[in-house]
Amino acid sequence: MVCQSRAAERESDTVKEGIQAVLDGQLPRFYLEYPHHAHPQHWFSMSVTPINDAGQIGAVVSLENISERVAAQDQIRELAFYDPLTQLPNRRLVSERLAQQIARAQRSQIQLALLFIDLDHFKPINDELGHDVGDWLLQAVAQRIQQCLRASDTAGRMGGDEFVALLSDQFGSTTALAVAEKIRLALAQEFVTEQGAVLHISSSIGVALYPDHGQTEKDLLRLGDEAMYRAKKSGRNAVVLCRPEAPHQVSAASGTPATPWVQLRWKPAFTCGHTLIDQQHRALFELANALLEQATVQPPQPREFDAAFDRLLTHIRQHFAEEETLLQRLGWVDVAQHALLHNTLLARAQALHADFSAAPQDPVVTHKLVKFLLSELVANHMLVADRVFFSFFSTQDTAQAS
Known part of the structure; x- marks a missing residue:
C-alpha cells in the first residue's frame, strides 16, 4: 500500500508539472499514460492541450480509459515472448x-x-x-x-x-x-x-x-x-x-571408434598443485589408456577388457573418496555438490558396464562405455569440473605458508 501511495504521488506530481508546462508555453501539448492503482488495475491516458484565445490562457484536459488497449498489447507481448x-x-x-x-x-x-x-x-x-x-x-x-x-x-x-x-x-x-x-x-x-x-x-x-x-x-x-x-x-x-574437443576419433561413416583410439596425454598444465591429487589424476590417465588398448584388440577379449575396467573403476572410486575427504577437511563449500557429481558419474559407468556385460561382442555398446569413461569420467571431469577447486588448493597452501 505504501508503494502504491508513493507511485500515485509521483504520478500526481508529473501531471501537475505537465499541465503547468503547457500553461507556461514550455510544451505545445502534454500526454501521459498511467495506471490507476486499484483492483483490478485500469489504465488511463491524459491529454493536455493549451488554449490561448483573446488573451485567455488555459488548457483542455481530456481523459480516456485505455485499459482494453493496454490489455491487448500485453496479450500480444505474451504471444510474442x-x-x-x-x-x-x-x-x-x-x-x-x-x-x-x-x-x-x-x-x-x-x-x-x-x-x-x-x-x-x-x-x-x-x-x-x-x-x-x-x-x-x-x-x-x-x-x-x-x-x-x-x-x-x-x-x-x-x-x-x-x-x-x-x-x-x-x-x-x-x-x-x-x-x-x-x-x-x-x-x-x-x-x-x-x-x-x-x-x-x-x-x-x-x-x-x-x-x-x-x-x-x-x-x-x-x-x-x-x-x-x-x-x-x-x-x-x-x-x-560441453567438450569442445573430443579426446578420441570417431568414424563419421559408422559412428564407431576409429582405430587406433587417441591416447590421453598428460601435460604439466593439468596439475592442481596438490601432490596426492596430481598423482591420482596421472594414474587415471594411465589406467584409461590401458583400457583403450583393450578396446582396440581384435577379436574382442571381454575378460581382459573387464579386468582393465575394474582396475580403472577401483582407482576412480578411491580417488573420488580421498578427494572428497580432502576438500571437506579444507573447508571447500561445494564439496557436497561435487560428491553428488561423483556418484552420478559412477552410477552411469556401472549402468553402461552392465550393458557391455550383456553384449560384450557388440562394438557399439563397447564404444559407448569407453567413450563415457574416457571423455566424461576421466578427461572432462578432471579438466573441467575439478579445475573449479584447483585455485582453492593454491589459496590453502598460501594461507598455511603464511
Missing part, C-alpha cells in the same frame, strides 16, 4: 535474456550456465495417448524444471519437447552440473495424470558455460544442443558437459 502452453519464455525471449545475461556476466566477470534439456520417450506418449496427455506432460515438466531453479534463473521452452535453463552467477561447472542432475532426477520420477495414468520419461541434458565454452548466445545454444545430443547418443537419461 511466451509459450502459450507452459507460460515459459519462448525461444525468442530466451535468446534475448541469454544475450542480456552474457553482457552482464562480461561486465561483472562472472560465469553463466546454459542447460539444454530434451525429453526422452516423449513422442510415444504423445502419439499413443494423445496430444491432451502430451500437453499435460509438457506443463508438468515445465513446473518441475522451475522447481529446481532459483528465482534469478530462467526456464524456457524452445519448442516441442526441448527446454532450456539459464543459470546466472554460476561459479564453475560443478554447480551447473549439480543443478542439471537435480533436473534429470526430477524428470525421471513418474508423472501421474488426473485420470491416474502413470507416465515415465527421462531427459538428456547438455551443459554449456560462458565464457569457458562460448562467448555469444548463439554459440552457447549450439554447444548446449550438441552436448545434449551426446547425452542422447550415450544412452539417454544423462547429463553431459
Whole structure:
C-alpha cells in the first residue's frame, strides 16, 4: 500500500508539472499514460492541450480509459515472448535474456550456465495417448524444471519437447552440473495424470558455460544442443558437459571408434598443485589408456577388457573418496555438490558396464562405455569440473605458508 501511495504521488506530481508546462508555453501539448492503482488495475491516458484565445490562457484536459488497449498489447507481448502452453519464455525471449545475461556476466566477470534439456520417450506418449496427455506432460515438466531453479534463473521452452535453463552467477561447472542432475532426477520420477495414468520419461541434458565454452548466445545454444545430443547418443537419461574437443576419433561413416583410439596425454598444465591429487589424476590417465588398448584388440577379449575396467573403476572410486575427504577437511563449500557429481558419474559407468556385460561382442555398446569413461569420467571431469577447486588448493597452501 505504501508503494502504491508513493507511485500515485509521483504520478500526481508529473501531471501537475505537465499541465503547468503547457500553461507556461514550455510544451505545445502534454500526454501521459498511467495506471490507476486499484483492483483490478485500469489504465488511463491524459491529454493536455493549451488554449490561448483573446488573451485567455488555459488548457483542455481530456481523459480516456485505455485499459482494453493496454490489455491487448500485453496479450500480444505474451504471444510474442511466451509459450502459450507452459507460460515459459519462448525461444525468442530466451535468446534475448541469454544475450542480456552474457553482457552482464562480461561486465561483472562472472560465469553463466546454459542447460539444454530434451525429453526422452516423449513422442510415444504423445502419439499413443494423445496430444491432451502430451500437453499435460509438457506443463508438468515445465513446473518441475522451475522447481529446481532459483528465482534469478530462467526456464524456457524452445519448442516441442526441448527446454532450456539459464543459470546466472554460476561459479564453475560443478554447480551447473549439480543443478542439471537435480533436473534429470526430477524428470525421471513418474508423472501421474488426473485420470491416474502413470507416465515415465527421462531427459538428456547438455551443459554449456560462458565464457569457458562460448562467448555469444548463439554459440552457447549450439554447444548446449550438441552436448545434449551426446547425452542422447550415450544412452539417454544423462547429463553431459560441453567438450569442445573430443579426446578420441570417431568414424563419421559408422559412428564407431576409429582405430587406433587417441591416447590421453598428460601435460604439466593439468596439475592442481596438490601432490596426492596430481598423482591420482596421472594414474587415471594411465589406467584409461590401458583400457583403450583393450578396446582396440581384435577379436574382442571381454575378460581382459573387464579386468582393465575394474582396475580403472577401483582407482576412480578411491580417488573420488580421498578427494572428497580432502576438500571437506579444507573447508571447500561445494564439496557436497561435487560428491553428488561423483556418484552420478559412477552410477552411469556401472549402468553402461552392465550393458557391455550383456553384449560384450557388440562394438557399439563397447564404444559407448569407453567413450563415457574416457571423455566424461576421466578427461572432462578432471579438466573441467575439478579445475573449479584447483585455485582453492593454491589459496590453502598460501594461507598455511603464511
